[in-house]
Every structure is written in C-alpha cells, then in structure tokens.
Amino acid sequence: MSLLALYQEEFAQPNSKIQAKREEIEVDFLCQDAIKILQSIKTGSDRISKIVLSLRNFSRLDEAPIKAVDLHSGIESTLLILQNRLQAGEHQPEIQVIKEYGNLPTITCYPAQLNQVFLHILNNAIDVIREYGINTKQPQIQIRTEAIDPQQIRIAIANTGSFIPVHIQERIFKPFFTTKPVGSGTGLGLFVSYSIIKKHGGNITVNSLLCKETEFTILIPITT
Ligand SMILES: Nc1ncnc2c1ncn2[C@@H]1O[C@H](COP(=O)(O)OP(=O)(O)OP(=O)(O)O)[C@@H](O)[C@H]1O
Ligand SMILES: [Mg+2]
Structure with a gap:
C-alpha cells in the first residue's frame, strides 16, 4: 500500500509528453474508427437501397399487371431477395447459384406473378438444402433458361x-x-405456382433423381 501511495504522490499527473502522445493515439484511433463506421454506414445504406429496389422490381407494384419483360431481371431480383438465405452461416456453407442464361425474347406476361413462382421454387430448394435435405458439402442451385423454339421458353x-x-x-x-x-x-407454394403457369398457357413439371437432384421445369409460350 505504501508503494502505491508513493507512486500516486510521484505520478499524480501523467507526464505531459506521455499525455500528449496518448491523446494523439486516441485521435488516431478515433479517426480510424470513424472511417470504418462511415464505410459500414455506406455499405449498409447501399444494401438497403438495393433491397428496396429489388423489392420494387419483384413486386412491380408501379407497373401495368401485363407487360413484355425480360424474365432474367425477375429471376435476379428474386435471388437478391433470397440473398440472406443463400449465403454461408456459422454452421452452413454458401448455396452456390449457377446460372446458365440463354438468349430469351421479352415475354408478355404477369411479371409479378412469375416472380412469385420463382420465389416459391427457389424457397423450396433452399428449404430442402438447409433444413430437410440430404447433406451435401457444396449445395448448389442451378438456373437454366432457353428459348427452345420460336413458340416457347424453358426455365429449369x-x-x-x-x-x-x-x-x-x-x-x-x-x-x-x-x-x-x-x-x-x-403446402400452397407449388399449387399457386402451377395455377400461375397454367394462367400463362404454360406448364410446370418436376423431375427428381435418386439422391442427386430435383429439378422443376417451366414452359411458357412466347406470345400469350
Ligand atoms: N426442391 C424440392 N426438393 C424436395 N421436395 C420438394 C422440393 N420442392 C417441393 N418439394 C415438396 O413439395 C411439397 C409441396 O411444396 P409447396 O411449396 O407447395 O409447399 P411447402 O413448401 O410445403 O409449403 P409452403 O406453402 O410454405 O410453400 C413440399 O412440402 C416438399 O415435400
Ligand atoms: Mg414451398
């Protein structure tokens, strides 16, 4: 105790040089922190505006219900909405999305409804990989699109x-x-999807291979 008292007596005020240095360091830290904080605010706000934009694209609330559209943009905004479910977590790998986009003409359709179909099918795929599926180390979702003839397109x-x-x-x-x-x-996701695809004059089928993969195929006429 007497040693402590002696120390406090001798060093009641920190040496001015040490104090100045310490303040200098704190200012440095503050500057570094401020830059990091500003960067994360920027990243966060960029992400929020991307999500808001993709939600607007996804719902297409401000547009006519029937429209000629590029279906790839609908698939992309659906994937953006599902980004959180696709990325790696503490105990789960990222779900890799492999896209093989063909050359599609614009399709006259109900785009908001087709986006719902993509959402239901992709959500089911993620559900099965994340919660109910056979464990795979490198889970994948593959999206293939093509115009199979002048009359129709296929999305798998x-x-x-x-x-x-x-x-x-x-x-x-x-x-x-x-x-x-x-x-x-x-148990309504695929029923709703089926009804939407039928309303477009198309068809939706499933094909499943033992312990390998499940594939949903959608056919949509080019002019509806
Ligand atoms: N990719 C898939 N792999 C394996 N099973 C699937 C897949 N997609 C759908 N299923 C099966 O089809 C069933 C019906 O799917 P559906 O989307 O209609 O309903 P759900 O996912 O059970 O419920 P929700 O109404 O919330 O979508 C699922 O419960 C599941 O058994
Ligand atoms: Mg479902």
Whole structure:
C-alpha cells in the first residue's frame, strides 16, 4: 500500500509528453474508427437501397399487371431477395447459384406473378438444402433458361441434395400438400405456382433423381 501511495504522490499527473502522445493515439484511433463506421454506414445504406429496389422490381407494384419483360431481371431480383438465405452461416456453407442464361425474347406476361413462382421454387430448394435435405458439402442451385423454339421458353431450376419419390411427385402441385412439419409449410407454394403457369398457357413439371437432384421445369409460350 505504501508503494502505491508513493507512486500516486510521484505520478499524480501523467507526464505531459506521455499525455500528449496518448491523446494523439486516441485521435488516431478515433479517426480510424470513424472511417470504418462511415464505410459500414455506406455499405449498409447501399444494401438497403438495393433491397428496396429489388423489392420494387419483384413486386412491380408501379407497373401495368401485363407487360413484355425480360424474365432474367425477375429471376435476379428474386435471388437478391433470397440473398440472406443463400449465403454461408456459422454452421452452413454458401448455396452456390449457377446460372446458365440463354438468349430469351421479352415475354408478355404477369411479371409479378412469375416472380412469385420463382420465389416459391427457389424457397423450396433452399428449404430442402438447409433444413430437410440430404447433406451435401457444396449445395448448389442451378438456373437454366432457353428459348427452345420460336413458340416457347424453358426455365429449369434444380437443386442438389433432394429426392422426391414418384408417389409424392404426383401430389406436390395439389393444394395443401406438404411434407414439412406442422407450422412450417402450408403446402400452397407449388399449387399457386402451377395455377400461375397454367394462367400463362404454360406448364410446370418436376423431375427428381435418386439422391442427386430435383429439378422443376417451366414452359411458357412466347406470345400469350
Ligand atoms: N426442391 C424440392 N426438393 C424436395 N421436395 C420438394 C422440393 N420442392 C417441393 N418439394 C415438396 O413439395 C411439397 C409441396 O411444396 P409447396 O411449396 O407447395 O409447399 P411447402 O413448401 O410445403 O409449403 P409452403 O406453402 O410454405 O410453400 C413440399 O412440402 C416438399 O415435400
Ligand atoms: Mg414451398
């Protein structure tokens, strides 16, 4: 204790040079922090405006319900909305999205409704990879688009790590059919998607390979 008292007596005020240095260091720290904070505010606000823009593109609220559109922009805004679910987490790998976009003409359609179809199918693919699927180290979602002839386009969305047995494939487009636990799924996503695609004069089918992948194929006429 006497040593402590002696120290306090001798060094009641820090040496002015030391104090000046310390303040200098704090100012440095503050400057560094301020730059970092400003950068993260910029990143955050950029992200918010991207999400708001993609939500507006996704919902297409400010547009006519029927319109000639590039379907790739609808797929892209849907992927942006799902970005959070696709990225790596503490205990889960990133879901890699592989895009093979063909040369598509603009399609006269209900774009907001087709975006809903993309959302339902992609959400199901992510659900199965993240929660109910066969574990794969490198989960993938593959999106392929092409104009298969002058009359129609095909959009195929496939995911790794899931298999739907044939007797279940026959039921998945029916209303309220779900294999998800009570409270997790309403079983309406694919029924709604089926209805939207039929309304466009198209078709939606599923193809599933044992322990490999599940693929949904959508055909849409070029002029509806
Ligand atoms: N990619 C997939 N891989 C494996 N099973 C799938 C896949 N997509 C759909 N299914 C099966 O089809 C069922 C019906 O899907 P649907 O989207 O209609 O309903 P849901 O996802 O269960 O509920 P929600 O109404 O919330 O979408 C799912 O419960 C699941 O069993
Ligand atoms: Mg679903």
